[in-house]
Structures are given as structure tokens and as C-alpha cells.
Amino acid sequence: MVGKPPAIGGILETAVYVDDMEAxxxxxxxxLGLARMVEGDRLFAYDAxxxxxxxxxxxxxxxxDIETPGGIVPGHHCEGPSHFxxxxxxxxxxxxRAxxxxxxxxxxxEVTWPAGGTSLYFNDPDGNVLEMAAPALWPNFTG
Structure with a gap:
């Protein structure tokens, strides 16, 4: 039998894939007012x-796959709209809302959830589905 997994501290990164980096x-x-921390040909990283x-x-x-001085970053991709x-x-x-x-x-x-939270859904320029979520939404996100 496998033992209990080590603790996870949260989600560090989430990603979307776009066609037009400048848009x-x-x-x-x-x-959205996010500060860009990294700018490159294939990636922008924002403080979220x-x-x-x-x-x-x-x-x-x-x-x-991308080889870096620190090791290989496995390839990844997404087709169609994603969500976060x-x-x-x-x-x-x-x-x-305003x-x-x-x-x-x-x-x-706009969705009002059974726990009382509210979500506003909208798209980025590439059609990715974004959400502004106010608590309570999930049992671990109550405000």
C-alpha cells in the first residue's frame, strides 16, 4: 500500500495559450493590471x-521539450480555449462588474453559486474563458 502523499502548498502557476502575444x-x-515579470519570445509571466x-x-x-542549463522543460500545449x-x-x-x-x-x-459566491465570466482576446470569482465558491475558498 502507498502511504499518504506529501503536502501540496497550492498552485504556483497556471497557463493560457495565445496567438497574439502583444494583444x-x-x-x-x-x-487587468497584472505586472509582467518575464518577457520572452514564447512566454510572458505575470504576477497574479x-x-x-x-x-x-x-x-x-x-x-x-526545451533544454535549459538547469534541465529539460517538457513540451506542453493547448488547443482551443482554456479556463482559469x-x-x-x-x-x-x-x-x-462596472x-x-x-x-x-x-x-x-454571471453565476451565483449554491455556497453564496459569484463568478463573472469573460474572454481574453484569444477566446480563453476567464473568471473573477468572489467567495464562497469552493469549500476551501470562503473569503
Missing amino acids: AHTFYGDV GPGETLLVFRRGVTSE AFKIAQADLDAW YLPEAGVEIIS
């Missing part, structure tokens, strides 16, 4: 909160 930077950097990083990869250039959610405070929900349309971003759906 993605305008959206993630200017519209304390200890959290959003990786924006150029679609089609990450499927092959930003955590927001319940107190900021109305501000995001800000996104002002910034030219259509809110495509």
Missing part, C-alpha cells in the same frame, strides 16, 4: 497574486 499583454497587463503566476504562452511553440479564475474579494465584485465593460470587456455570464 495578450495589452489585455493582461493593461486591462502573492506566490501565484500566470504564464501566457505563444500557441504552437511550446509542444517540444482569479480570486477577488466579495467587496470588489461590483467594481469588477470596470470590465468600461474597459471594453464583455461579461459573458
Whole structure:
């Protein structure tokens, strides 16, 4: 029998794949206000909160393994739209409801969850489905 797994400290990175890196930077950097920490030909990395990083990869250039001085980064890719959610405070929900349309971003759906949380769904320029999620949503995200 296998023993109990070691602890996981959270999700460090999440990724989306885009065709137009500059349009993605305008959206993630200017519209959503994320600070870009890394800029490269195949990857932008953004500060998405304390200890959290959003990786924006150029679609089609990450499927092959990449050799680095520290070791090999396995290839990865995504076809079609992906999804991830930003955590927001319940107190900021109305501000995001107002800000996104002002910034030219259509809110495509709003969901009120059984636990009482609310999610605002919208797309980035490449059609990835993003979410601003206010607690309570999951048992481990209650605010």
C-alpha cells in the first residue's frame, strides 16, 4: 500500500495559450493590471497574486521539450480555449462588474453559486474563458 502523499502548498502557476502575444499583454497587463515579470519570445509571466503566476504562452511553440542549463522543460500545449479564475474579494465584485465593460470587456455570464459566491465570466482576446470569482465558491475558498 502507498502511504499518504506529501503536502501540496497550492498552485504556483497556471497557463493560457495565445496567438497574439502583444494583444495578450495589452489585455493582461493593461486591462487587468497584472505586472509582467518575464518577457520572452514564447512566454510572458505575470504576477497574479502573492506566490501565484500566470504564464501566457505563444500557441504552437511550446509542444517540444526545451533544454535549459538547469534541465529539460517538457513540451506542453493547448488547443482551443482554456479556463482559469482569479480570486477577488466579495467587496470588489461590483467594481469588477462596472470596470470590465468600461474597459471594453464583455461579461459573458454571471453565476451565483449554491455556497453564496459569484463568478463573472469573460474572454481574453484569444477566446480563453476567464473568471473573477468572489467567495464562497469552493469549500476551501470562503473569503
